[in-house]
Amino acid sequence: MSLLQADVASTFTADGAEAFTVDASLEVDSGETLVVLGPSGSGKTLLLETIAGFHDHEGVVTRDGDPLHDRPPEQRGFGFVFQDYALFPHMTVRENVEYGARYHEGTPDAAALLTDLGVGDLLDRYPPTLSGGERQRVALARSLAVEPDVMLLDEPLAALDVPTRQSLRDDLADILADVTALYVTHNRTTARAIADRIAVMRDGRVVQRGSPEEIFERPESPTVANFTGSNVVDLSAAPSLAALLNGDGSLDSHVAVRPEAVRLNGGSGDLEATVERVVREDATSRVTLAFDGVTVEAFADEPPDEGATVGVSFPRDRLHVC
Numbered sequence: 001m002s003l004l005q006a007d008v009a010s011t012f013t014a015d016g017a018e019a020f021t022v023d024a025s026l027e028v029d030s031g032e033t034l035v036v037l038g039p040s041g042s043g044k045t046l047l048l049e050t051i052a053g054f055h056d057h058e059g060v061v062t063r064d065g066d067p068l069h070d071r072p073p074e075q076r077g078f079g080f081v082f083q084d085y086a087l088f089p090h091m092t093v094r095e096n097v098e099y100g101a102r103y104h105e106g107t108p109d110a111a112a113l114l115t116d117l118g119v120g121d122l123l124d125r126y127p128p129t130l131s132g133g134e135r136q137r138v139a140l141a142r143s144l145a146v147e148p149d150v151m152l153l154d155e156p157l158a159a160l161d162v163p164t165r166q167s168l169r170d171d172l173a174d175i176l177a178d179v180t181a182l183y184v185t186h187n188r189t190t191a192r193a194i195a196d197r198i199a200v201m202r203d204g205r206v207v208q209r210g211s212p213e214e215i216f217e218r219p220e221s222p223t224v225a226n227f228t229g230s231n232v233v234d235l236s237a238a239p240s241l242a243a244l245l246n247g248d249g250s251l252d253s254h255v256a257v258r259p260e261a262v263r264l265n266g267g268s269g270d271l272e273a274t275v276e277r278v279v280r281e282d283a284t285s286r287v288t289l290a291f292d293g294v295t296v297e298a299f300a301d302e303p304p305d306e307g308a309t310v311g312v313s314f315p316r317d318r319l320h321v322c
């Protein structure tokens with residue numbers, strides 16, 4: 001049985017806004033990081049807050065089979081990390097970490113925790129003197145200090161600048177390796193880097209769940225394919241691509257292919273396409289290709305000229321009908 005099981009439904013109303021309903025079920029196994037990935041406004045925060053116990057809801061939340069849904073948030077055994085750190089400015093880093101565990105048996109080894117998180121030298125500093133990345137590491141240490149059964153994390157990297165986000169993202173996979181965690185984000189790079197499994201959320205519901213590989217390579221719907229960054233081509237509008245799949249262009253479905261799987265062959269590919277646009281991205285270029293009146297994106301280290309005709313091939317095992 002999964003450690004955390006949630007099957008909850010709740011409708012939220014605010015003055016002047018349409019009601020928003022969250023109706024979702026999740027299971028998180030012991031030691032696993034489940035990422036809830038979805039666009040802004042898909043209900044990720046409301047779902048996390050509902051599981052945490054901040055909102056009335058129908059349905060159940062259980063840990064190890066024990067019902068949690070009748071308990072207040074502080075008795076559910078969760079640790080929280082939010083986007084905005086929420087550290088006490090007038091307490092040192094050590095005091096913040098120890099205060100987080102004030103109801104916990106024994107005093108946590110703040111120095112060891114902070115050292116594990118790469119900020120062992122900050123013990124006596126005050127939060128206002130720290131960088132965003134340092135504060136978020138301290139916030140993680142404070143949550144881990146209570147040895148929570150499950151960590152709930154809401155976009156903890158969102159407020160950080162890009163280099164800091166990348167560095168903490170790299171470390172988060174290690175930090176969360178032995179922890180049971182439910183992590184919400186709209187950032188697919190983060191999801192791919194830290195998730196053991198992903199649940200994709202849209203309009204308050206989970207629309208697909210699976211391993212990162214399944215979510216990114218085998219999306220079950222054009223919605224998930226689009227959101228996870230695949231090219232999505234309507235086969236009824238793209239006869240040459242449909243023919244590649246042994247169809248006749250009348251297939252009433254879509255095909256998803258990741259941009260990194262599309263190959264440019266300089267004239268000898270399976271399909272002929274026109275280069276519509278080339279945008280440099282660090283060491284590579286993102287190339288927009290048009291054929292049959294549809295466009296797809298690809299990456300090329302040596303980009304062709306805009307307006308050129310190129311051959312394009314799609315490895316069959318990377319084309320996914322959805």
Ligand SMILES: Nc1ncnc2c1ncn2[C@@H]1O[C@H](COP(=O)(O)OP(=O)(O)OP(=O)(O)O)[C@@H](O)[C@H]1O
Pocket residue numbers: 012013014017019020038039040041042043044045046047185186
């Ligand atoms: N208390 C509330 N009452 C009514 N509607 C709400 C309430 N809180 C949030 N909403 C609305 O519910 C929807 C989902 O909000 P939520 O914050 O869960 O989205 P999200 O997926 O976390 O988005 P983001 O990635 O931008 O944080 C939004 O349209 C939001 O405006």
